[in-house]
Amino acid sequence: MSDFHLDDRIYKVIGEDGFDRLCAGFFRRVPVDDVLNTIYPMDDLVGAEHRLREFLVQRFGGPHRYSEERGEPRLRAxxxxFVIDKLARDRWVQRMEEAMIECExxxxxxxxxxxxxxxxxxxxxxxxx
Ligand code: HEM
Incomplete structure (x- = not known):
């Protein structure tokens, strides 16, 4: 089975609720992370959480609401x-890992x-x- 199909099944298993909980866990950590809180827009974390959540739902086999709202992801662009160096990248991954573990x-x-x-x-x- 290709990675594509495996990825697609994630949405079927964890559903909207899984992505809700994952992104909530991540964005609960952003304001108290001394690197991430200098990068993310503190006045629109609710919006940022929504965009990440909708992207992940789409990426892992759910409805394509992200592209309906935002167009092509073009994530790197x-x-x-935002200035993203290795330290920021590592914090992002670390906080997401913590959120993921919390979700069980x-x-x-x-x-x-x-x-x-x-x-x-x-x-x-x-x-x-
Ligand atoms: C797995 C890696 C990542 C994914 C899938 C991801 C996904 C996203 C998505 C979907 C958006 C919204 C884009 C839009 O529609 O405008 C976004 C915004 C953003 N990302 Fe990431 N991102 C990742 C890594 C990172 C990293 C490493 C950083 C830096 C620490 C970062 C910082 C930001 C910031 C500051 C925004 C703007 C928040 C907003 O939407 O208002 N991201 N990201």
Whole structure:
């Protein structure tokens, strides 16, 4: 089975509620992380949470509401206004990992999500150091 199909099944298993809980857990951590809270727009964390959630739902086999609202993801380009170095990338992945563990999705789900976050977050790095 290709990764594509495996990824698609995540939505069927964890549903809207799973992505809700995952993103809520992540964005609960953003304001208290001393790196992430200098990068994220503190006046629109509710909006940021919504955009990430809708993207992940779409990416992992759910409805394509993200693209209906925002168009093509073009995530690397959309992250260019923010300075993302390796430290910021690592914090992002760490906070998402904590949120994921809190959700107790189970090993196979975590493995697929972790592999995606790990490589996608590296792709967002746009500054050395
Ligand atoms: C797995 C990696 C990542 C994914 C899937 C992801 C996904 C997204 C998505 C879907 C948006 C909304 C884009 C839009 O529609 O405008 C967004 C915005 C943003 N991301 Fe990421 N991101 C990732 C990594 C990172 C990293 C490493 C950082 C830096 C620490 C970061 C910081 C931000 C910021 C500051 C925004 C703007 C918040 C907003 O939507 O208002 N992201 N990200």
């Amino acid at each position: 959309r992250h260019m206004p 999705f189970g090993g196979p789900i975590n493995q697929v999500l972790r592999a995606f976050f790990d490589s996608a977050a590296t792709f967002m790095i746009n500054k050395d150091g």
